[in-house]
Amino acid sequence: MMKKITVLLLFSIWMNTASSQKFYTKSGKISFYSSTSVENIEATNRSVVALLDSKTGDMQFVVLMKGFDFKKALMQEHFNQDYVESDKFPKSEFKGQIVNNTDINYSVDGTYTAKVKGQLTIHGQTKSIETTGTIIVKGGKLQLKSVFNVLIADYKISVPRLYRDNISSTIRVTVDCSLDPLK
Amino acid sequence: MKKKTFIWLVILLGIVLAALYAYKEYTRVNPDLSHVRPDVKIGYNELLDEYSANDSLANAKYLGKIIQTSGPLKEVEISGGGYYTLILGDNQGLSSIRCAIDTSHNETASQLKAGSTIMVRGECTGFKKNELLGENLGSDVELNRSVIILQNNK
Numbered sequence: 001m002m003k004k005i006t007v008l009l010l011f012s013i014w015m016n017t018a019s020s021q022k023f024y025t026k027s028g029k030i031s032f033y034s035s036t037s038v039e040n041i042e043a044t045n046r047s048v049v050a051l052l053d054s055k056t057g058d059m060q061f062v063v064l065m066k067g068f069d070f071k072k073a074l075m076q077e078h079f080n081q082d083y084v085e086s087d088k089f090p091k092s093e094f095k096g097q098i099v100n101n102t103d104i105n106y107s108v109d110g111t112y113t114a115k116v117k118g119q120l121t122i123h124g125q126t127k128s129i130e131t132t133g134t135i136i137v138k139g140g141k142l143q144l145k146s147v148f149n150v151l152i153a154d155y156k157i158s159v160p161r162l163y164r165d166n167i168s169s170t171i172r173v174t175v176d177c178s179l180d181p182l183k
Numbered sequence: 184m185k186k187k188t189f190i191w192l193v194i195l196l197g198i199v200l201a202a203l204y205a206y207k208e209y210t211r212v213n214p215d216l217s218h219v220r221p222d223v224k225i226g227y228n229e230l231l232d233e234y235s236a237n238d239s240l241a242n243a244k245y246l247g248k249i250i251q252t253s254g255p256l257k258e259v260e261i262s263g264g265g266y267y268t269l270i271l272g273d274n275q276g277l278s279s280i281r282c283a284i285d286t287s288h289n290e291t292a293s294q295l296k297a298g299s300t301i302m303v304r305g306e307c308t309g310f311k312k313n314e315l316l317g318e319n320l321g322s323d324v325e326l327n328r329s330v331i332i333l334q335n336n337k
Contacts, residue, residue, distance in 0.1 A: 022316070022318060024315070024318070024320060026268075026281065026313075026320070026323065027260060027262040027266070027268055029262075029263075046262065046266050046283060047268070047281065047283055047308070047325055047327070049311055049313055049315065049320065049323075050315075051315040051316050051318060051320065053316055058316050059316075060315040060316050062311055062313070062315065064308045064309040064311065064325055065308075066246065066247060066306070066307075066308035066309055066327070067283070067308040067309075067325060067327050069213075069327070069328070071212065072209065072210065072211065072212065073211045073212055073213045073214075074208055074209060074211055076213065080247070086246075086247075087242070087246060087247070090242060090246065090309045091309070091311070178262070178263060182318065182320075
């Protein structure tokens with residue numbers, strides 16, 4: 001009897017630890033994509049810092065704007081100097097919460113849909129956003145995936161008239177981050 | 184040759200040269216940093232100290248610059264798709280210099296072992312204090328498109 005109680009107690013402690021754990025990465029991936037009839041532009045940043053508290057569903061992502069890699073150097077220079085003004089606003093950040101966090105069982109491997117709400121700051125401008133994403137729980141690690149659109153006008157990013165046909169007013173953002181448990 | 188024809192030829196040549204320059208600029212890719220002279224040579228701890236003391240001031244000096252630094256290799260990270268990040272710093276400290284490796288230098292990065300001393304060159308993309316949701320994940324200076332200049336395996 002005593003043995004059973006001990007096992008049960010240990011199991012409940014393990015369950016509680018597993019479900020209240022924080023997960024993080026410093027090498028998450030965020031890319032964005034602009035598509036127009038003139039050209040498609042894509043850039044990727046693989047040094048995203050992200051943290052998720054599985055107990056509360058709180059999450060935060062931080063990215064350095066100069067860390068976005070473009071295929072063409074000229075585009076990268078225009079992006080940093082003229083559009084997002086990386087010297088003035090070196091970071092972008094998302095801080096929010098998984099609103100259906102109770103639907104996600106972080107202790108059981110599986111694919112879960114997450115509804116996320118929060119504040120996205122780019123170019124010094126903060127806007128509320130809502131999106132859905134996927135959380136894949138596997139072997140004690142998490143993979144967070146989401147695709148959503150942002151309007152560049154919302155973040156006061158102005159594009160010179162000469163390049164208006166080259167850059168879409170709506171940018172598709174793709175998030176793909178593998179998070180390890182925080183020890 | 185008539186003067187008018189000569190002027191037209193000069194204009195045409197100008198247009199061709201301008202078009203060639205524009206095409207070259209449009210298709211230009213970021214250079215391999217092993218062939219680029221560094222803007223700054225600095226020790227890893229000095230760079231970390233400057234950023235920790237005042238990141239705005241340090242950004243004014245180093246952001247976007249090609250930095251060459253050396254220090255102890257704390258860890259070699261490999262993320263999905265085979266992207267290497269070399270982490271320079273003391274094992275005891277939380278702060279590091281994270282060097283995202285230019286993928287054309289993956290082979291060199293794959294041979295590195297933690298504990299060795301290395302010299303890297305990369306573009307400084309800034310500093311993150313990494314205090315997220317009340318957790319201190321350690322501050323990092325980030326270098327992008329990094330290449331390994333020297334290595335001393337222990």
